[in-house]
Amino acid sequence: MSLAARAARVDPYADRVDHGALRFLHRLNPLAKIAAPLPAMIALVFTRDLAVPLAFIALAYLLLLVGAKLSGRAALGLFVVLPALSAVLAFSIGLWTAPSRTEGTPVLFAIGSFDYTLGALTAGAATALRLGGILVLSLLAGLTSTGPDLVRAMVQQLRVPYRLGYTALAAYRFVPRFGHELDVIRQAHRVRGVSTGRGPVAAVRRWLGYVVPLLAGALRHAERVALAMDSRAFGAHPTRTERHLVPFRARDWVFMLAFWAATAAILVAGAVLPR
Amino acid sequence: MTDSPLLQLESVRIRHEGATAFTPDEVGFAVHSGEVVLVLGPSGSGKSTLALALNGLVPHAVPAELEGTVRVDGIATTDTTVARLSESVSMVFQDPDAQIVTGTVLDEVCFGPENLGLPVAEVLARAEAALTQVGLWQRRDENPDRLSGGGRQRLALACALALRTPLIVLDEPTANLDPRGIDEVYTTLADLVARGGHALVLIEHNLDAAMTLVDRVVVLDRSGRLRFDGPARTVLRDHVGELLALGVWLPAATLAGLRMRDAGHPVAELPLTPVELTALVDSLPAPTAPVPAPEGTVRSGASTTPPQFAPGHELAVRVRDLTVHRGRTEVLHGVDLDVPRGAFVALVGTNGAGKTTLLQSIAGVIAPPRGRVDLLGLDPARADVGTLARAVGFVFQNPEHQFVRGTVADELAQSLERQRLSPDEVADRVDRMLERFGLEAARDVHPFLLSGGQKRRLSVGTALIAGAPVLALDEPTFGQDRERAAELLDILSGLHSEGTTVLVVTHDLQLVADHATHVAVLDGGRIAAFGETAAVLASDALVASGLQPPPLARAFRAAAHPAWHGVTRLGDIPTALRASGAGS
Numbered sequence: 001m002s003l004a005a006r007a008a009r010v011d012p013y014a015d016r017v018d019h020g021a022l023r024f025l026h027r028l029n030p031l032a033k034i035a036a037p038l039p040a041m042i043a044l045v046f047t048r049d050l051a052v053p054l055a056f057i058a059l060a061y062l063l064l065l066v067g068a069k070l071s072g073r074a075a076l077g078l079f080v081v082l083p084a085l086s087a088v089l090a091f092s093i094g095l096w097t098a099p100s101r102t103e104g105t106p107v108l109f110a111i112g113s114f115d116y117t118l119g120a121l122t123a124g125a126a127t128a129l130r131l132g133g134i135l136v137l138s139l140l141a142g143l144t145s146t147g148p149d150l151v152r153a154m155v156q157q158l159r160v161p162y163r164l165g166y167t168a169l170a171a172y173r174f175v176p177r178f179g180h181e182l183d184v185i186r187q188a189h190r191v192r193g194v195s196t197g198r199g200p201v202a203a204v205r206r207w208l209g210y211v212v213p214l215l216a217g218a219l220r221h222a223e224r225v226a227l228a229m230d231s232r233a234f235g236a237h238p239t240r241t242e243r244h245l246v247p248f249r250a251r252d253w254v255f256m257l258a259f260w261a262a263t264a265a266i267l268v269a270g271a272v273l274p275r
Numbered sequence: 276m277t278d279s280p281l282l283q284l285e286s287v288r289i290r291h292e293g294a295t296a297f298t299p300d301e302v303g304f305a306v307h308s309g310e311v312v313l314v315l316g317p318s319g320s321g322k323s324t325l326a327l328a329l330n331g332l333v334p335h336a337v338p339a340e341l342e343g344t345v346r347v348d349g350i351a352t353t354d355t356t357v358a359r360l361s362e363s364v365s366m367v368f369q370d371p372d373a374q375i376v377t378g379t380v381l382d383e384v385c386f387g388p389e390n391l392g393l394p395v396a397e398v399l400a401r402a403e404a405a406l407t408q409v410g411l412w413q414r415r416d417e418n419p420d421r422l423s424g425g426g427r428q429r430l431a432l433a434c435a436l437a438l439r440t441p442l443i444v445l446d447e448p449t450a451n452l453d454p455r456g457i458d459e460v461y462t463t464l465a466d467l468v469a470r471g472g473h474a475l476v477l478i479e480h481n482l483d484a485a486m487t488l489v490d491r492v493v494v495l496d497r498s499g500r501l502r503f504d505g506p507a508r509t510v511l512r513d514h515v516g517e518l519l520a521l522g523v524w525l526p527a528a529t530l531a532g533l534r535m536r537d538a539g540h541p542v543a544e545l546p547l548t549p550v551e552l553t554a555l556v557d558s559l560p561a562p563t564a565p566v567p568a569p570e571g572t573v574r575s576g577a578s579t580t581p582p583q584f585a586p587g588h589e590l591a592v593r594v595r596d597l598t599v600h601r602g603r604t605e606v607l608h609g610v611d612l613d614v615p616r617g618a619f620v621a622l623v624g625t626n627g628a629g630k631t632t633l634l635q636s637i638a639g640v641i642a643p644p645r646g647r648v649d650l651l652g653l654d655p656a657r658a659d660v661g662t663l664a665r666a667v668g669f670v671f672q673n674p675e676h677q678f679v680r681g682t683v684a685d686e687l688a689q690s691l692e693r694q695r696l697s698p699d700e701v702a703d704r705v706d707r708m709l710e711r712f713g714l715e716a717a718r719d720v721h722p723f724l725l726s727g728g729q730k731r732r733l734s735v736g737t738a739l740i741a742g743a744p745v746l747a748l749d750e751p752t753f754g755q756d757r758e759r760a761a762e763l764l765d766i767l768s769g770l771h772s773e774g775t776t777v778l779v780v781t782h783d784l785q786l787v788a789d790h791a792t793h794v795a796v797l798d799g800g801r802i803a804a805f806g807e808t809a810a811v812l813a814s815d816a817l818v819a820s821g822l823q824p825p826p827l828a829r830a831f832r833a834a835a836h837p838a839w840h841g842v843t844r845l846g847d848i849p850t851a852l853r854a855s856g857a858g859s
Contacts, residue, residue, distance in 0.1 A: 188677035224373035236358030
């Protein structure tokens with residue numbers, strides 16, 4: 001049925017794939033891939049210059065290029081969409097920078113009495129690069145881990161109760177199902193002639209109309225899934241057998257510590273080196 | 276039997292939170308190792324509620340009050356937990372989608388044993404055995420979503436088998452499946468029963484499929500009380516009148532046997548399966564002429580000329596060379612179809628044959644290419660919603676999806692108000708529609724709070740109120756019990772006799788046989804056959820398209836004398852008997 005076809009396209013459970021020793025990011029524990037860049041991400045929130053975010057972005061790109069098997073889509077996002085977005089963001093934030101802070105820097109162009117200065121562009125770029133840096137760092141884990149592995153790692157290493165983790169995993173299945181259901185509801189409402197009017201007010205009213213049937217269906221479905229899980233001994237014991245171990249190995253420690261060291265080096269260099 | 280029962284119910288009464296009546300009410304029976312017990316009863320008798328009580332979901336997980344005791348292996352379900360009970364009782368539910376929690380077939384089967392904390396080697400051994408038994412071991416690495424409905428339900432059965440429980444409870448396991456899926460599940464169940472070792476409690480309305488497996492039936496009446504408990508054949512044969520009066524659906528073969536009896540032919544033993552019916556038919560003198568006389572022609576998909584209807588026949592729908600894409604896939608390939616005005620057309624076919632797409636294109640739910648569909652002179656590709664609503668009413672599979680207002684009366688008034696009719700006129704038509712569908716008492720109720728049958732009636736009412744002469748329904752009986760399905764089909768037959776053209780996509784071929792005037796068989800996005808119902812059912816078109824003829828047609832087609840082969844509906848039987856000289 002169309003539901004199955006749809007769900008097959010979105011496969012949140014795609015099994016962890018091993019792309020060889022060189023693509024090492026896929027072999028690391030998801031938690032290591034989150035913990036390693038975390039200090040850098042926090043540091044980026046507080047940086048003001050261009051060099052530090054650029055260094056982190058370069059590091060992340062290097063790691064992704066070497067250590068991850070990138071799909072065509074991911075590569076496109078990483079090398080085209082993200083740089084383009086950052087450029088647009090840099091320019092537009094520059095527009096909003098208070099002129100008083102950038103006085104004295106060369107004027108790049110002027111519209112009437114408004115001067116767009118190099119200083120404004122630099123300030124915009126700094127903010128854009130910080131945001132871009134945080135995003136790219138998060139992609140280290142995002143592009144190379146699967147949802148189930150993350151849940152398993154959380155249960156196995158962080159001692160998150162398995163009832164919580166696996167319920168969240170089961171809820172993954174709801175996403176394509178609800179997407180399909182929403183399509184059908186929209187179709188049905190259109191047939192009933194509800195889709196009248198344009199503009200945001202009509203759109204909000206339309207969407208509110210979708211909420212009730214969608215929620216009613218969702219609650220019923222969730223209840224059934226819960227009964228099915230209970231019937232299969234879910235929660236019978238404090239622990240459950242794990243067939244897929246997601247171990248935290250020496251390589252995970254090495255990656256994490258090396259990344260932290262690199263983070264420290266970049267931050268120190270950024271603070272010490274003359275600009 | 277001398278051994279202690281696996282399952283023992285003593286005066287079990289269950290009342291759902293907020294309900295006033297107890298259903299089931301004072302039910303007691305026992306299930307022993309290796310038995311296959313079928314629970315029968317009309318809708319509202321509490322069969323599914325009873326099923327939930329057998330592994331402790333009632334009262335542990337479902338807010339309901341349980342009186343009396345349910346003992347599994349001698350332990351009262353109230354004294355333990357659902358998780359513990361799952362080592363003795365496993366469940367297979369109706370909706371295959373709502374039972375899948377992991378990403379691969381193998382992980383799914385391992386889920387239960389993993390929860391029991393078994394060692395990995397044991398988990399895998401059990402998973403392999405269970406998947407092999409249901410024939411899914413080769414597909415263990417796939418996402419369960421890629422399986423067909425029947426495949427997913429076999430997976431649910433494998434999950435139950437992997438728990439290695441002595442008792443498996445199956446609650447309407449085939450209600451959401453197409454005929455092919457039903458066959459798959461019953462083939463697997465028959466194999467399971469043949470191997471022995473498991474006791475099964477089966478709740479099922481599709482008795483035609485279930486009868487061959489069942490040892491014993493337990494029958495509940497409408498108020499949830501136990502009426503009969505005994506060997507399947509004895510109960511069905513000796514109490515057939517009472518069962519009918521209770522509203523229990525009987526196998527088609529049994530109903531046919533009753534018709535023969537009514538027609539004056541002595542039927543010593545009522546047939547319970549198509550095979551037994553065939554044997555009974557073969558014992559009768561053959562009719563002198565084929566019954567019913569073949570009328571109408573079946574057009575096979577190979578021919579290019581559309582069937583010619585009598586000149587007086589005006590067409591309600593005319594489809595020419597319709598090709599429709601969904602995403603990148605072509606779903607319909609150059610379909611031609613002529614629906615005469617006032618026909619009751621069933622669109623049948625396996626999953627993915629393009630039935631729903633064809634129906635939606637005709638009704639303008641999805642926009643077909645321009646100039647391909649003519650609906651009473653209207654091109655759904657160009658018509659606006661209001662104009663379309665006056666020509667065709669569309670009923671979705673789930674009635675809730677199409678409710679847009681806060682009360683039943685407003686819901687009916689919706690499309691009339693859009694036509695800017697005067698308030699008096701709107702009120703008058705709404706009142707008439709409420710009365711027509713027995714919803715007067717519910718006029719100020721929120722549509723979502725109606726019962727299942729009322730929701731379905733309201734959805735038909737909203738589709739018709741704008742005055743549409745054509746009604747299109749997408750699998751309106753999916754997931755419903757027989758009684759509700761029959762209620763809906765009666766409404767549709769009523770509308771049809773008043774002149775409405777009805778188009779319906781359905782999997783239920785017996786309902787098709789009993790109600791539709793025409794059948795279109797779709798196969799792989801093409802019309803494989805189209806013609807009058809009796810002619811299509813008696814032809815090989817269904818089998819060629821991967822469908823099985825409905826039980827009656829199957830039984831009569833298997834008869835030795837070819838004159839019987841055209842009998843497809845219960846109504847044909849008296850005529851057939853007269854022609855054979857067996858009736859009075």
